[in-house]
Amino acid sequence: MESKVFITLLLVGLVIQTLAKPKGKSSKLPGFLKVCYRDSPDLNTCARESFESLEPRLMDGIPELYIPPMEPLRIPEIKMDQDSGAIYLHSVYKNVKISGISKHTLHNLSIVPSQLKFALAITFPTLKLESEYSIKGKIMMMPMLGDGNCEVELTNITMATELFGEEYTKNGAIHLRIKDIEVKYELENVHMQLDNLFNGDKALGQRMNDFLNENWKSLSDEVRPLMIKALVDILRASIDKLFEAFSYDELLPSLKM
Template sequence: MESKIFITLLLVGLAAQSLAKPKGKSSKLPEFLKVCYRDSPDLNTCARSSFESLEPRLMNGIPELYIPPMEPLRVPEIKMDQDSGAIYLHSVYKNVKISGISKHTLHNLTIVPSQLKFALGITFPKLKLESQYSIKGKIMMMPMLGDGNCKVELSNITVATEMIGEEYKKDGATHLKIKEIKVKYELADVHMQLDNLFNGDKALGKRMNDFLNENWRSLSEEVRPLMIKALVDILRASVDKLFDAFSYDDLLPSMKM
């Protein structure tokens, strides 16, 4: 349950992480990507325009940038464990399908080259998630047991990320890697349906689903530290993969070069 409420917050990182570098792939940036100059006074305007120009391509994916097809985004399996506070659960989600990722709003994109700082803020108006789940544990001392189909709808998910990089040399070129990541997120509403809870006991299953939907906000605070750590770890691995594939001068060249 805990990852179902929040797994959509990991989508950007999962998307980038889920594609390995294709064999024989060129290290040159794709021609359709608008290049922005790090010493340009219009850097942030250019960066936003470049980001938004990629939106039509998200449906089919952008393998050159390690981004898989987004509508729907498919993740084979996710495992999550929470064993602190009021929640003690082991859960596995298979054949995860998420819809609505491409319909996002970008409300902040800021690059500060002198600090190697990248800030991004995105809102997803509506995300729908479907999967097969298996879960066992306790929520607020109440037993939680089930396996079957799961559906979750999330409304107005806003994610704000700030990343600080540092330089290193690779094959004579300057590359970046992530030194620090800060993440904040907010959710407006969540509705979920877990089928076949308690071995198909419909009365117990309905009561548990009602409880989860009525108390999702307080439950979300219990798992917030876990979700932030998971998101930070995934984003670090994903962005470092992109930074490793392309040099700093490829990604953000200088006009003076």
């Protein structure tokens, strides 16, 4: 479940990073990025074309933008703690590998400069997560304990993210920073397999895996607020760094400049 946080972060951050390099000005932005102008009537078409043209590079990684290879995407460690509702768990996932990012559908990519609004909607047919895990706690009053290898397959994940910015001045130039972020996601199915639950008790472990797969929807709803908050915090920290490094005119220049 946690993999969605990092995937969305990288994709939304990528969309904003691909917007432009202004004419006649020095910039650290890579020259292969397509120029899009904030006062152009074709802004959204240009932004989508920019995103789509960059997808092959995205899968292999873009060192100029500090983006690692995304097929598969590798994450050293993910931590998640939940201590409310029906779930009380402390879990750690290490050496995480996520596959399936390249097979996605972009439904919407829109920018509203007058509102400093960036929106993205995207669907992944299947995402597969493999990692080493350690987990301890309770789910719906049932003990949960284990460490070993795990696999999680997520089916038809659709995410919609809206990011709202605000302007401020830095060294005489206009920059943006995050004012608000709204995230929604839906998924069709989750299937997971946690090996070595309950110190290797295969019967107990299988019953717990069966329970998790049969009740994935209610469990997903329990952790939804936590996931959204984590995603918003990560997006804010990451994209504010991008906005601080490049001015508004560098990221999204005006035709009237």
